[in-house]
Every structure is written in structure tokens, then in C-alpha cells.
Amino acid sequence: MKRVGEFPLTTIRGHKVGNNSNITTAKILIVDDNPLSRMTAVDLLSLDGYKVLEADNKSTILNNIAEQQPDLILLDVMMRDVDSFALCRQLKANYSTANIPIVLTTLTDSREHRIKVMEAGGDDILLKPLNRIELATRVKSLINQKRLNDGLDQTEQVLFTIAKAVDSRSVNSGGSVRVASLVRSFAEYLDLSPEEIDNLCFAAHLHDIGTIAIPDAVMLKTEESKKKIISDSMF
Numbered sequence: 001m002k003r004v005g006e007f008p009l010t011t012i013r014g015h016k017v018g019n020n021s022n023i024t025t026a027k028i029l030i031v032d033d034n035p036l037s038r039m040t041a042v043d044l045l046s047l048d049g050y051k052v053l054e055a056d057n058k059s060t061i062l063n064n065i066a067e068q069q070p071d072l073i074l075l076d077v078m079m080r081d082v083d084s085f086a087l088c089r090q091l092k093a094n095y096s097t098a099n100i101p102i103v104l105t106t107l108t109d110s111r112e113h114r115i116k117v118m119e120a121g122g123d124d125i126l127l128k129p130l131n132r133i134e135l136a137t138r139v140k141s142l143i144n145q146k147r148l149n150d151g152l153d154q155t156e157q158v159l160f161t162i163a164k165a166v167d168s169r170s171v172n173s174g175g176s177v178r179v180a181s182l183v184r185s186f187a188e189y190l191d192l193s194p195e196e197i198d199n200l201c202f203a204a205h206l207h208d209i210g211t212i213a214i215p216d217a218v219m220l221k222t223e224e225s226k227k228k229i230i231s232d233s234m235f
Helices: 035-047 058-068 084-093 111-120 132-168 175-189 194-205 209-213 223-233
Strands: 010-012 023-025 027-031 051-055 072-076 102-106 124-127
Touching (some): 035 051, 035 132, 051 058, 072 084, 102 132, 111 124, 124 132, 175 194
Parallel strands (some): 027 051, 072 102
Antiparallel strands (some): 010 023
């Protein structure tokens, strides 16, 4: 998970790069079956300090994405053996890769291509030959946006940890897990998408998070004792 902020090349986490500390270079996957086009893109992105990966066919594309988890994909529109628009749709439909920005590159600046990019879920389109300033600006913006989204995911994990701590101090420990299990079963029965199911289950785990403000003296009492406390407070 990433931090919120301006990270043109890196995210806070690893070793030192340039003048920043504790950062790991962002990874960009170039998907193009033209060696000269790939070499040009690699040179331009390497100048800005990115770690660049390359792929020229569908099998290596999918393997690279699964193993490397790139921060951005630069995908050529006119590949011989790969339907780039179909591949883009496939990646955007997959819950584990949907958050990776995809920039499609093309030799033709046509309205048809731009419409196809939008329909496929692409994040941007760039015209070849690539312009270094335009490429650097678009890539920086999209990677920053991805890391903002990843930062929200990190916030969700913090909330989930708090919710688990709250649940463990309850007399009926494990209640949120049981509720989440019921919610998942019902969501699957309704044939909801994996993302919608995960969101509902996450919300189920958080349903008692407000009780973190209740003292242990109250939380750990029996239901009978709680009723007596409430009754006494009313008189």
C-alpha cells in the first residue's frame, strides 16, 4: 500500500533513490511487439528513473503483471498477435489488476481509437512517436493517482485492525466474523461482483467499531448488568 502525496517516480517504502529516502522505484510495463518502439519507451522512462519491464506477447504480459505488479502499463494498440483493447478490458475487469493505470499508444490520432480506449477502460492514450514531456507528465499523474487509491486501501486495513481489536474485547467475541460470513453468503446468493462482496464484508466487520469508545467496565459486563446500568442512568 502507498502513501498519499506527490511521488513522480517513487513510493515511500524501500531503499534510497536520488535525494529522497526510504523509497522504491516505480515499475512500468511496456507491452509492444515492435523492438524499436519498446527501446524508445524504455530509454525515455529510464531517464526519469523508472524501473522498466518489457513484454511482447500475451503470455509474458500476464506473467509480468502477476509477478511484478507494475505501477503502470504502456500498451501498444497495433500488436499483431494481441487484441490490445480486449486485453485492456480483461485487466480492468480483474479485481487484482483493475487499479493499474493503462496507457495505450497508437500511431493514429483518430476519434475511433480514442472511443475504443474509453470503452476498454483505458486511462489515457498517447500518440507515437512518444514525446518525452507528454509521456513523463501523463505517467507521473497516473502513478500518483494510483498511489492515492492504494493509500485509501491502507486506511481501510487500519480500520479493519481496529475493528478486530474491538471485536476481541466484546463478551460475544467473533460476532463481526459471523455477521460478515452471513453477509458474504447473502451477497453471493444475489450474484454480486467480487468487489461488491468484499465491500459488504468489510462493512460488516466495521459495524461495531463505534463501541471502541465504551469503557471495558461496560463492554465486559453481562447483558443483565448493562440493563441495570442503563436503568440506573435514567433515574
